[in-house]
Structures are given as C-alpha cells and as structure tokens.
Amino acid sequence: MLVKIMPVIIHIGYPKTATTWFQEVYFPSISNYHFESFREVNKVFLNSDCLAFNSDKAKGELLRKSINGNLLLSSEFLTTGINFGWHHGYYSAGVAQKIHATFPDATIIIFIRRQQSLICSAYQQYIKNGGTYGFKRWLYSGEVFSPEHLCFDKLIDYYDKLFSIDQVKVYLYEEFKEDNISFLSKMNKELGFQVDFNDITFKPLNMRLRNLIVPMMLFVNLFYKKPVGLKRYIIHIPGMTSMGRAIFKYLNPLSIFGNYLSESSLLKVSDNYKLFCYYSKSNKLLANRVGEEKLKHYGYYL
C-alpha cells in the first residue's frame, strides 16, 4: 500500500505523555526519518530570540542533517514545561509562531493525557528534579503549576488555526498505554513511519516514586539549588544532587519503601472536584475535536 510521506513532523508534547520513551527509544528507530531530539529543537525554537528569529536559517539548520528530506523533531518543551509555569501562554504561542514560520507545512503531533493523571505524574517529576514544595502548594499556589497549562483544547485550537486541522494530529496517551503495538501500528500508518518493532523495548523509562521515598527526596532537595522552576533550599551542599539521584535509583525500586504513588494517594476527593470543575468545560470542547466517547472511555473530566 502506498503511504503518503509527510516530510516534516514535529512532536510538541505534552510533557508526561511518554515523551522520553518516544525520544529515546521509538523515534530514533524510525528508518525513513531523520530524528532530532529536544536539545537541538530547544536550541532552535526555544532559546532563539523571538525578535531576531530567522526562519530560513532555522529551517536550513534542521533540514541539513536529513539525507532524504524527512525530518522528525520532538520536544515536550514546545508546549512549555509543566513545572515552569504557564506565563499566560506567551511562551507556547510564541513557539508555535516560530514553528509555523519555519515549517508551515509540517505535521504537528500532540499527545494528551487525563489531567488528573498528568498532574500526579508532573508533581513526581518536580520532586525528582529537586523540587521542595508539598503537593498542595505545588498544585494550588500558582508558583510552579498553572492549571491553564492543561486546557488542551486551547493549544490544539491555536495550532489548528495556525497550521490547519489536517496537519495537527492529536493522540491520547491512554490509547498508547492500553495497547502499544496496535496504537503505534496505526500511528505509523497515518504518519508514514517505517519501524521494526523487534528492535523496540516497551519498558517505561520514567518510574513513579514510592510513598516513603517522597519525604526523603523532599528533605534532600532542601540542600541543593538545582534549578527546577521554583523551590526552596536552605543551603547548597555540593554533591547533594547525586544523593537525590541515588535515592531514586537505588532505594525507589525497593518495595519496603511502600507502594508507588497513585492518583488516589495524591488527589483527595475535594481536589478531584476542583479539577473537575476547572477542566470539564475545556474537555467538552476538546471532545468535539477528538471524540466524546473516547474521552469518556478513558475517564477524562467531562
């Protein structure tokens, strides 16, 4: 069967939707696309001065590395990092404008995930990265996490208008988790990826934290100033970053430190209610784009 090849495909996140696995395992295995991961992509689209952005130069820089002209770019930072604030959408929109100026015909891939699940995962990422705020402060203070960040319909609509609805592919993380192979086969067909599944390992790369590891890491994180968005540190002791990493690497896998954190252990009923009130309207609009049945099936707030 003849598959239509899309020369430039850009995966923009969201964060916490298996982006690390896609970037480290799956995308590099695609034989008919040259893949560039977040470091290069961030350099071109995030760290470049908006006022002096040269789209021709950016295009040349990225396409130069592709032998057949097919290019796959991926960085979850393009939707802005969850733990670095929302900033009223200026960053996301600014980056979208840069991408559009560079590759107006590109196909955009956006993965989304139930907000309640993504929030819990993002908080654990915050702790792993050195964060010190408790869950409630992280969630509600607005200092780190901003709920607007996860109004998926808004960003998707912005990209739809900028590129066209046919160029923006929205995938559900839950579909991918439910049945990796069939999801990826469908995605490959749609995007024209050629991948040998025998070379792929489906083991997740990011592990959740165990209940008793959380306070240990929160304590250790108070003693180094690694930038993580916002945190509080008492004094910076060199080497404490390694201590935090060691706890995660060597102690977190041990079951004596309790169960892995789950949604229910972080989100109380009242939290769930507040999040439901906040996101249900946005998800209803999202349903027009991706299908209400699908969202209902995977437990999105509706």
Add this chain to the structure above:
Amino acid sequence: MSMGKNILHLGFSKTGTHWFNDQVYKNNEGVYLLTRKEVFCNLAFMNTFEYSPADTYRLFQDQSLGKRLVICDDILLGSLDIGFGSGEYVCMMANRLKETFGDASVVIFIRNQHEALVSAYSHYIKSGGTYSARKFLGIFRSHRPPFIDYHLFSPDLFDYSKIIGLYDDLFGHENVHVYLYEDFSRSPESFIQSFCEDLNLTINQVLDFQPQNVRLSAWSAGIMQFFNHFTSRNTIFKHYIFSIPRLYEVLISATGKLDRAFPALRPLAFSGGVHSWIDERFRMGNRELARWVNMEKLREYGYPL
C-alpha cells in the same frame, strides 16, 4: 481640534513612566487613562489563547466615553518583573497592541543603559532581592535553560533598537515617538511642552517635577541586600535563609529614613567591570538607534556606542 490618536506609552522601565502616568495623563481631561489593574486584567495577563482584540478594544472604548485612550505602563514591555525569556512576551504583546489599538501613537522613552540598569538593580534590591549585580544582570550566566528565571529581569530588555524596530514595523515609523529620558531630566518644563505638542495633549494643572522613585544609596543597598536573606518577601528570585515576619517593611522604612537623613550618601553604583560589560553588551544595538534619535545626543549622554 482633532482629538488625536490613542496613546501607548510603553516605558522603557526606569524612564519616569510612573511620573508621566501620574502627572501628565492622570488628570488630563481629554484622555481616558487605563488603570494598572485594567491593563493587567484585560491586556497583559489575559490567557493568550482567550484574548480577543476586538472585545478588549470595545471594553476600553465603552469605559472611555469617547475620550482618547491612554495606556502608560512599562508592563507592556515586560517591566522589571517579567523577564525577557526569548522575547516571546515582548513580541506577542507588540502584536496584541497592534491588533487591539490599530494606528495608535507609540511613545517610547530610552535611557543610557549604565544608569537604567543601576536603577533597575536598585529596584530589585528594594523588592527584597539578594543577588549580586553580576548575577542579576546575568553576567555569569553562560547558559540559561528554557523557562528558568522567566520572570527574573533580563538586560536584553534594554536592547532598545530591536524592540523599537519591532514597534516601528508594526505601527509605522511616523507613529513611533522615541524620546531620551536625559532630555526630559535635563529640562523637564520645556521638554513637556514639546512632548505635549507632539502628541496633541493639553496640560491644565501645575506639574510636580519631583522624581517619584529614588535610587537607594550604596549603604542602604548593602544593608537591604544582607537583611533580605532573612525575609521571604518580595521578589521570588532570591535566596533567603529563614523569614522573619515584618522585617521587609522595617527594612524599607529604615533605609528610606537613612537616605533622607543623609542625602550626601553615595548613590548605588556598579563597579567598573560591570560598566565595561554594559558598554560591550549594548554598543552594537545602540548604533542602530540612528533611525529614531540624534546620535550626537546619545554620545553626549554617555550611551554605550
């Protein structure tokens, strides 16, 4: 007489923007000056994906009762409280203003970066900051990961030519009025007269030319910087060891009294090394300013060139 265009007075920061707000626009009968709250809520901090230029303009128009709209707020250029990031805020705000206000007159004041940055640093220390001048200016920052310190001040904000160029492209050269803060500071009365003629403004009251924000003395800055380590207020970009309640208020009051009691105290200043860095950092950009201002004047006022 024609009413004149709406006015967008954008700053830059530390160029007397608050003074213009309070003295020139606030009590002017012919204009409707938007309050800071209105600007924050309806313009600057609206979700980008929900912002509607037409709705916002209609809202402002309804409030103005047919008068000229004036916004005089350096938040439109990022102020000192929104970092430059990679210029997204500045760029998108310029486009937002164009979409909302069409062919308004844009007023931009610039100031010798040596002075403007000392003033910005003084403001940061007053806000509770603890970083050194070098850290504040990002002189040691070899690499900045995306999003980190987005709200921390960035000296890129003072790269005047790029930002003026952006507004020039959007609003047209004839609508962008660039003034030197030093001209205003040297001879305020005559400056205001010609400024009002340029923008078709009439001033009916006597103006108070006393500066509203006074820079800290070097002593006060040193005291505040040290004791800010013991208060969590006010800026989030600081390092405090623990927070003593009400210390911040005490510090503000004590340093204010100290500076008033000893007006001869040396004002806060940067070291020679920092000034050399400023010279190097802004020299090339300032040379592009010839399209808008007299370069001889920039030389006279000591701009990096």
